[in-house]
Amino acid sequence: MADGLLIIGSSQAGVSLATSLRALGYDDPITLLGDENHRPYQRPALSKEWLQGEITNESLMFRTHDYWVEHRIDVVKNERIIRIEKRDDGSGVAHSLSGARFAFDRLALGVGARPRRLLLDGVDLPGVLYLRNADDALELKARVPDVRDVVVIGGGFIGIEAAASLNRMGRRVTLLEAATRLVPRAVGEETSAYLLDHHRAAGIDVVLEAGVRRIVPRGDRVGGVELSDGRVVAADLVLVGVGVIPNTELAESIGLVCDNGVRVDECALASDGVTVAVGDCANLPNPVPGAPQGDRVRFESVNNAIEQAKVAAYAITGRREEYARIPWFWSNQGDVKLQIAGLSTGHDRTLVRGDAERGKHSVLYYRGDRVLAADCINHPLDFMAVRNALSKGLSIPYDAAADPSVSLKSVTVDPTALVGAD
Amino acid sequence: MPKVTYTDHTGESRIVEANVGDSVMETAVRSGVPGIVAECGGSLSCATCHVYVDEAGLASLPPRAEMEDEMLWGTAEDRRDNSRLSCQLRVTDGCDLRVTTPATQV
Numbered sequence A: 001m002a003d004g005l006l007i008i009g010s011s012q013a014g015v016s017l018a019t020s021l022r023a024l025g026y027d028d029p030i031t032l033l034g035d036e037n038h039r040p041y042q043r044p045a046l047s048k049e050w051l052q053g054e055i056t057n058e059s060l061m062f063r064t065h066d067y068w069v070e071h072r073i074d075v076v077k078n079e080r081i082i083r084i085e086k087r088d089d090g091s092g093v094a095h096s097l098s099g100a101r102f103a104f105d106r107l108a109l110g111v112g113a114r115p116r117r118l119l120l121d122g123v124d125l126p127g128v129l130y131l132r133n134a135d136d137a138l139e140l141k142a143r144v145p146d147v148r149d150v151v152v153i154g155g156g157f158i159g160i161e162a163a164a165s166l167n168r169m170g171r172r173v174t175l176l177e178a179a180t181r182l183v184p185r186a187v188g189e190e191t192s193a194y195l196l197d198h199h200r201a202a203g204i205d206v207v208l209e210a211g212v213r214r215i216v217p218r219g220d221r222v223g224g225v226e227l228s229d230g231r232v233v234a235a236d237l238v239l240v241g242v243g244v245i246p247n248t249e250l251a252e253s254i255g256l257v258c259d260n261g262v263r264v265d266e267c268a269l270a271s272d273g274v275t276v277a278v279g280d281c282a283n284l285p286n287p288v289p290g291a292p293q294g295d296r297v298r299f300e301s302v303n304n305a306i307e308q309a310k311v312a313a314y315a316i317t318g319r320r321e322e323y324a325r326i327p328w329f330w331s332n333q334g335d336v337k338l339q340i341a342g343l344s345t346g347h348d349r350t351l352v353r354g355d356a357e358r359g360k361h362s363v364l365y366y367r368g369d370r371v372l373a374a375d376c377i378n379h380p381l382d383f384m385a386v387r388n389a390l391s392k393g394l395s396i397p398y399d400a401a402a403d404p405s406v407s408l409k410s411v412t413v414d415p416t417a418l419v420g421a422d
Numbered sequence B: 001m002p003k004v005t006y007t008d009h010t011g012e013s014r015i016v017e018a019n020v021g022d023s024v025m026e027t028a029v030r031s032g033v034p035g036i037v038a039e040c041g042g043s044l045s046c047a048t049c050h051v052y053v054d055e056a057g058l059a060s061l062p063p064r065a066e067m068e069d070e071m072l073w074g075t076a077e078d079r080r081d082n083s084r085l086s087c088q089l090r091v092t093d094g095c096d097l098r099v100t101t102p103a104t105q106v
Ligand SMILES: Cc1cc2nc3c(=O)[nH]c(=O)nc-3n(C[C@H](O)[C@H](O)[C@H](O)COP(=O)(O)OP(=O)(O)OC[C@H]3O[C@@H](n4cnc5c(N)ncnc54)[C@H](O)[C@@H]3O)c2cc1C
Pocket: A008, A009, A010, A011, A012, A013, A014, A033, A034, A035, A036, A043, A044, A045, A046, A047, A079, A080, A081, A082, A110, A111, A112, A113, A131, A132, A133, A158, A247, A250, A278, A279, A280, A281, A299, A300, A301, A302, A303, A305, A328, A329, A330, A331, A332
């Protein structure tokens, strides 16, 4: 066991895997390799606090240099793996674009996802940007001082967060979303409607059901965005946030089954039974206890990268630990702090609590009397209560929760105890 | 240099030299002090950076803001009067803060 573990991708998932392994006492060599020319850093603030200059570059770093050295984690920057040879026992050699070879006894993929590119006239003009990594963010931030009009294409989390940050930074921001509401895939209608009102009131020109025809040049750079109705929205900068595509090419090249991500089991093991895949690149069995059999998901969240990396670390150290957790997510959008606990898929009714006027409320998602999830807006008390209840398998009866004066924590009950009482 | 002492629930302590302006959370996480998880990286969204502040240092800290206070009602280990979220605590010049980490953050 001289070569140890090679982790490709040194971001949230790769870092969490390496640090979890050392915390578990794993002693073999670990190489944490990535193709970016930065020390491993955290992404979420790139569209929020960091973009607005509220925190420094140093605050984004996962660990100090000394930590990596002390824990014998060999951090390799700026090496892009382009080819892997893998033997049946899971060992092999990875080859990088620069010609370097990285031999491994075992391989982990934390290669994440890349932004989906727009395929339209004008998308290659200078000033059309994406936001996935530090280089993207550095370019965006560097351009902001010279920019007045910004068009953000895509009303998902990253698009809205960046739009809200740029709006706060005094730019004139138009946000284009193709669907009939904001963040249609991740939040319910009530939350979408609130976000729409809020961001419009804050000064962002949000256009729903927007069809984008092409990017219009001004001179040799971007000048605007032409919509399908012929209207042209002026833009000195266009930021595209229309989702991501999981990086599965390496996994496919070594014969691992992929389907919207690298297919893994409850223990983060890929189809060869030995390679692990974690984070945004992985397609996994839904980890929510009680989820329908066979249901699979691919998350794009810090929480998932951390939790899945933990079970992968157990798998690598030879202990079988299945991934069973309640997912959660956060998104700070200007004055909105959105926290989401659980997955709302399959809900049949919702309950809105709190003071939507004051922008402090939550939307609870129920199936029957079982709470599945909550979107909490500037309402950490409800968020923590729902997350804790779901994590412990407790329930928050609908009728009790409907009373806005009670705290959710105080009406949380053990459903098994209820059955016994009948 | 200012420093922060982190004592875990078993009583074991680690002293970490800190930079002025950094949070008590980042100071711990970046050098791998166990006991603080900090999933959200300091965005005041996760409550997995909960600490108990030693009485001596408590008065020198600015009070909790509303959001921090609300989050503390849901921490994995119950809050006490000296509970804080360490991502909200800034290291100041000459500070010598002592905090205890709970047995669990999640
Ligand atoms: C702007 C922004 C804001 C976000 N905000 C939030 C938030 O508020 N809350 C939240 O929960 N999540 C948020 N996320 C999502 C979160 O950051 C991701 O879920 C997380 O980064 C996933 O980690 P990962 O390690 O799986 O993948 P990634 O972070 O995508 O990292 C994969 C790494 O692998 C490298 N790589 C890929 N292929 C190769 C190769 N062949 N050779 C070498 N290296 C390679 C990539 O360059 C990259 O560095 C945000 C993401 C972005 C971009």
